[in-house]
Amino acid sequence: MQVPSSRPGAFTVRAPASSANLGPGFDSLGLSLPLHTTVRVTPQARTEIVPLGEDLAATPADESNYIYQAMRLAARRAGQDLPPARVEIETEVPLARGLGSSAAALVAGIVAGNELLGRPLEDAGLLDVAAREEGHPDNVAPALFGGIVAATLDKLGTHYVRLDPPAHxxxxxxxxxxxxxxxxxxxxxxxxxxxxxxxxxxxxxxxxxxxxxxxxxxxxxxxxxxxxxxxxxxxxxxxxxxxxxxxxxxxxxxxxxxxxxxxxxxxxxxxxxxxxxxxxxxxxxxxxxxxxxxxxxxxxxxxxxxxxx
Missing domain, CATH: 3.30.70.890 (GHMP kinase, C-terminal domain)
Structure with missing residues (x-):
């Protein structure tokens, strides 16, 4: 995951699509693809959820929205209250097509919540929150870290190895x-x-x-x-x-x-x-x-x- 130095104000999170399993790597292996779910967060006095685009027209425009619920997951893991903000959401990831649309939304929301709180969670914590919510790490790990990722989820934690793609x-x-x-x-x-x-x-x-x-x-x-x-x-x-x-x-x-x-x-x-x-x-x-x-x-x-x- 790439982040700049921290400073207050509005920010944008872009989480990529992913392809999981790759054949035999069921629930454990995946790779990242450059189609993105984008979340723009602007701190303000009250919470406002704004899904944008035709693909998200049927999604909730309130705090029940999946991405906002993911932001709350980060806050819950950090033991903090989520500050109010305007949250605008767009996606290029086709929904329910096997390209990790829910994982991209989940990761984007968790990272956005963590960013809004001042980054109390490290990468390992972000991955563990996402993997336990999703039930398996095969989509969320490459969505978070990019490249090709092999990962496991068990009672001791979420563990992964990231590979750069082979040449060509x-x-x-x-x-x-x-x-x-x-x-x-x-x-x-x-x-x-x-x-x-x-x-x-x-x-x-x-x-x-x-x-x-x-x-x-x-x-x-x-x-x-x-x-x-x-x-x-x-x-x-x-x-x-x-x-x-x-x-x-x-x-x-x-x-x-x-x-x-x-x-x-x-x-x-x-x-x-x-x-x-x-x-x-x-x-x-x-x-x-x-x-x-x-x-x-x-x-x-x-x-x-x-x-x-």
Missing amino acids: LGVTVLIPDFELSTSKARAVLPREYSRADAVHALSHAALLVAALSVGRLDLLRHAMQDYIHQVWRAPLVPGLSDILEEAHLHGALGAALSGAGPTVLCFHDTRETTARLHDYLHGVMRRNELEGRVLDLPIDTAGTVVERH
Whole structure:
């Protein structure tokens, strides 16, 4: 997380989107993407919540707003009362698409609350508050710190390792024009897994983190295989199974369901054109009668940024 030196007055917090799991890293691995939720905070005599833009038109314009509640989480952890302020909220992160919209809002709110209080919480405290509220750290950790993050959450705390992206690693995302709630995507998962599936998940998650840490882009297609969640969620996302099996034939280094979906993430080599991959992904959408966008994005390395006005 990047912050300037502290001084009083208005400030802006920008928290990025994220893609979680990356195949086998269920609830523990994610990366940051440069689509942002922005919160502008101006201290004043009374609290005022102002959601801006069409995507946030249905969100509460009062203290029940999720971002303001996240600001209160920071205050509660710090043992302080939250001062009144005008809070303006905008977002570029598509809602309920598997790109960490709730995590971006949560992190933006927690960081904004901490900033409004004079930063009583360190980075570790901010992450722990966010991870415990979300229930897992895979989205909130990269949203907070940027890059690629492996993280755990247990009764002893939230622990993480941040990796800078390997050279030449880019991201292509297919964002369908339909929503898929995390609760619905989690409801289809089995309650128990076999030992073979557990071993498969552990070995592939370990290989994926190792490959990303040393830049072995050639291993990503193999390391991103998953039997823990993607096979169960595939019926909820038309075309997902095809992309997971075929994307490497069209220029992808590997493919995965982004978070709970329905967005699908493909890694690509930035030294090569993505035209063939785009054509393939648009073809998958046509065959499944879907509308959506295909975007090439870098991996965001800044994480959540605070700017003083």
